[in-house]
Amino acid sequence: MTPALLLRETASRFRTAGIPDPETDSALLLSFLTGRPPLVLRLDTESGLPQDLVNRFRDLADRRLAREPLQYLTGETYFLGRSFHVDSRVLIPRPETEELCRWVLECFPPAASPAVLDLCCGSGCIGLSLASERPSFRVTLSDLSPDALAVSSLNADRLQVSVSLHRGDLCAGFPPASFDCIVSNPPYIPSSECAVLQPEVLREPQLALDGGADGLSFYRRIALESLPLLVSGGHLFLEIGYGEAGDVSALLASAGFTGIEVRDDFAGIPRMIHARSACTEELCSRS
Numbered sequence: 001m002t003p004a005l006l007l008r009e010t011a012s013r014f015r016t017a018g019i020p021d022p023e024t025d026s027a028l029l030l031s032f033l034t035g036r037p038p039l040v041l042r043l044d045t046e047s048g049l050p051q052d053l054v055n056r057f058r059d060l061a062d063r064r065l066a067r068e069p070l071q072y073l074t075g076e077t078y079f080l081g082r083s084f085h086v087d088s089r090v091l092i093p094r095p096e097t098e099e100l101c102r103w104v105l106e107c108f109p110p111a112a113s114p115a116v117l118d119l120c121c122g123s124g125c126i127g128l129s130l131a132s133e134r135p136s137f138r139v140t141l142s143d144l145s146p147d148a149l150a151v152s153s154l155n156a157d158r159l160q161v162s163v164s165l166h167r168g169d170l171c172a173g174f175p176p177a178s179f180d181c182i183v184s185n186p187p188y189i190p191s192s193e194c195a196v197l198q199p200e201v202l203r204e205p206q207l208a209l210d211g212g213a214d215g216l217s218f219y220r221r222i223a224l225e226s227l228p229l230l231v232s233g234g235h236l237f238l239e240i241g242y243g244e245a246g247d248v249s250a251l252l253a254s255a256g257f258t259g260i261e262v263r264d265d266f267a268g269i270p271r272m273i274h275a276r277s278a279c280t281e282e283l284c285s286r287s
Contacts, residue, residue: 124152
């Protein structure tokens with residue numbers, strides 16, 4: 001069995017099952033097992049594959065046919081150009097969240113050393129990316145799930161980044177004025193929609209997806225609980241779900257945040273919010 005033949009066979013099965021990007025997924029799975037580039041494998045009509053490798057590949061393909069996410073099968077995904085370990089204990093990082101990280105970096109000069117809290121950290125992709133981009137950042141990763149924190153710790157070791165880990169229910173356990181910046185991608189999908197998500201998404205942790213009846217449960221708490229943790233003029237960055245920009249902005253304004261700004265993602269969807277704790281005009285203009 002040559003790589004090209006095996007991939008054509010598998011891509012056909014994936015396509016029939018309705019799996020998005022069947023050619024890409026099949027090639028990435030075989031690349032994971034062989035260490036060879038996907039394009040090279042797709043063009044290889046001559047090399048014979050060992051039967052034990054073919055069997056392992058077909059086992060993985062069967063799991064993909066059962067709609068297990070590709071990233072869980074390979075144990076890897078890329079975020080801001082870095083490799084992160086992911087498995088069923090954490091949400092798979094999305095490209096839109098990279099835009100949130102870039103916005104955070106824009107708001108601090110290169111030499112700044114802010115204390116940053118990655119709230120609901122999951123795999124740690126936000127906080128660890130910030131710490132990797134700016135080693136002067138003092139980053140804390142926090143999550144309620146011990147499983148998520150275990151993955152975050154693994155990724156910190158993988159990237160050789162020094163951060164603090166904290167297990168807690170949102171903002172609980174931190175003293176007042178602990179952070180210059182809080183950034184979070186909390187659960188924001190309404191509970192009623194969680195059961196009808198794409199099959200692959202249904203394999204991800206429910207705790208990281210379900211945002212309550214209207215999708216805003218975590219934002220209500222973050223709006224109230226995060227403000228005391230921020231220094232004067234501190235920054236809050238949030239990823240938000242589709243259609244939630246107005247409601248989340250109102251929650252932040254009601255809690256006492258100022259300078260509320262919404263940004264679109266690369267698809268033109270309002271996806272991110274930046275707000276600041278109250279501060280003097282002079283302080284805000286300097287920071």
